[in-house]
Every structure is written in C-alpha cells, then in structure tokens.
Amino acid sequence: MRSIQILAPVLLLTGCSSGGEAGPERIVEPRAFEGPAPRGPALLRQAMDAGHRAARAAAGLAPLGWDPALARDAARHADTLAKTGRFEHSAQPRGVPEQGENLWTGTRGAYRYDEMVGHWVAERRDYVPGVLPAVSRTGKFGDVGHYTQIMWRTTQRFGCAEASNARDDYVVCRYVPAGNVAGQRAY
Numbered sequence: 376m377r378s379i380q381i382l383a384p385v386l387l388l389t390g391c392s393s394g395g396e397a398g399p400e401r402i403v404e405p406r407a408f409e410g411p412a413p414r415g416p417a418l419l420r421q422a423m424d425a426g427h428r429a430a431r432a433a434a435g436l437a438p439l440g441w442d443p444a445l446a447r448d449a450a451r452h453a454d455t456l457a458k459t460g461r462f463e464h465s466a467q468p469r470g471v472p473e474q475g476e477n478l479w480t481g482t483r484g485a486y487r488y489d490e491m492v493g494h495w496v497a498e499r500r501d502y503v504p505g506v507l508p509a510v511s512r513t514g515k516f517g518d519v520g521h522y523t524q525i526m527w528r529t530t531q532r533f534g535c536a537e538a539s540n541a542r543d544d545y546v547v548c549r550y551v552p553a554g555n556v557a558g559q560r561a562y
Contacts, residue, residue, distance in 0.1 A: 411484035414537070419488050420446075423535045423548065426492030430499070430525055434562055442551065445534030448474065449547040456480070456545040457538035465547075475530065475553035477521045479546040483539050491546050495521035507557050523561040527554025 420441060428438045452465045462480050469476060479491045498519045501512045508516040510523060524530070527550070535548040554561065 412487045412490075414484075416536075419535060419537055419546070422488030423492050423533075426489060426496055427525055427533065430496045430522075434526060436526065436528060436562055439530060439550075440532045442532040442534045442549075445474065445532060445549040445551060446536050447534070449476075449534055449549045450536035450538070452476075453536045453538035453545045453547040456547070457540040457543070460540060460542070462545070469549070469553075470551070472551055473553045475524045475527070475550035475555060477524050477548045477550070480543050483542060483544050486544065488537075488546075495525060498522035502561075504560070506560055507555060510561065520555055524550055524554040526561050527552075528560075528562040530554050 424438075424441060431438055448470060455465075456462060456478075462478065464476055464478060467473075477495055479494065481491070499522050502519045502522055503510055503512050507523070510516065511519045529552050530550045531552065533548055533550045535546060537544060537546045539545065
C-alpha cells in the first residue's frame, strides 16, 4: 500500500445544478503518478484544449476555440474558490452572452490537468441522448452535466483557469454560448 502524504488525493466535481444543495462528498482515489503534477497556464490550456477537442471529435462536433477573456473570467472565480475554500458555481447570470461553467477540485498537486478534464469527459458513460434534463442513465443530471456542457452543439468558445490554496486545486472553465439548456438536446 502506498504511504499517504499529508492529504490523500481527493476529487470533487459539482454538477451543473442551480445550487442550494450540500457540497459533494470528498472521494479518496489512488494516485496515478508520484510527486506533484506539473502546473502552469500553458499546460492547463494545452490539456483542456486536447481533452475538449477529443471528446467533441468523437461525436463529430467542431472543436471549441480558446477565449482568453473567458479564461480571465474563469480565473476570477477560481481565485474566489481557492480563497474561500467553498466549492460552488458562480452567481448567475455570468456575462453577456451568458457563460456556462464547469468546476473541478481535488487535492493540491495530486491530479494532472488531463485527469481533470478526463473526469468531466468520463461522465459520457452515464449520458443518454435526449432532451435535458432527462439525459442521464442514473436519473441525475448532475452525473452528466460537465460532459453535456463540453459537448453542447452551439457552444463555440471556452477558457479555463486554475487557482490553489494550501489544500486543494480548483479549475473553472467557462463556455459561450452556455450549454445545458433545459428542453434542448446537447448534440
């Protein structure tokens, strides 16, 4: 058994619901590598772009363009999450046009960026084509909401940012036009 450092690697994802619910349970996962994960804005952009591009290509969707303004908006919220230690979506509305948002958090330095976006894309396993919100095999939209935002057919641009505190990393991605519109299909 691998020795546990100060904090066990923990992952939290929040569904794309409107809030009011208690925060997600912390889940302990095995480490996929030794040492801290490589960090930096260029590596984040590269991994997020590759993960989003691959997921959309698999469904025959056009790639999303990287938007520095959305990345700056994402950075402001990521900084807020890291400072407060709260894990919650930003207040609505988010910009004009309205921005969609995906959030990720886990133990500081325990996850690579490709693993972070991989957690969102892995929600595909529970996705069933249909009209939102009835698109989850589990019956819970939050189990697929990150995936459907990535795959939203009318979304064209995105930007992501990371901030950390002593305990956790926080990643926020913003999307325009926003996805996850009730009564519509993702793709």
